[in-house]
Amino acid sequence: MRVDKYLWHIRYFKTRSVATKACNKGQVKIDDVAVKASRDVFPSDIIQVRKNQIDYKVEVLDLPPSRVGAKLVGLYCMDITPKENLEKLDLLNYSQDYYRKRGTGRPTKKDRRDLEDFKDDVDDSIDDI
Incomplete structure (x- = not known):
């Protein structure tokens, strides 16, 4: 699954086009490397997203079949953002x-x-x- 689509599915971005723009600006990284929106995401990848001046880190647990509700996001990703x-x-x-x-x-x-x-x-x- 594409990284922009994944971030939209787990509700980190409101629309997929906003997620794509963030990837194009270099605000999305996998393994500390800026990625394009078309980069595939696999379970156990760690995605770093810079959003609202904060660096969030997300570990991919599974790939959702479609956009999930807010209560089900925890099944597909784990937030490992540092407390700082x-x-x-x-x-x-x-x-x-x-x-x-x-x-x-x-x-x-x-x-x-x-x-x-x-x-x-x-x-x-x-x-x-």
Whole structure:
């Protein structure tokens, strides 16, 4: 089975074309060698995927017949990502919250609608005076 198809089947990528683009960019490696999307995957291969600034490692246990549900992914692969990489993901999430808190910066669509409703209420109360 092709490596892009396998990564799509086990839900590492949302679409197969996104998985193919990641392979073409060199973000997918097997045995520390960047691979093309057409490279075949076999059980016991270790795939390294760089996604969202994190290097994930996956060991291939078996080849799925088709795209599997999230609960069945564990039958076909084992996540062997080092703990340091997962901690790096937590730090990235924390740093994003630190630099921009919710409610600061550009108003959301909901905030904009609330402001417009408030302005309309103020204009109506001024007209009543």
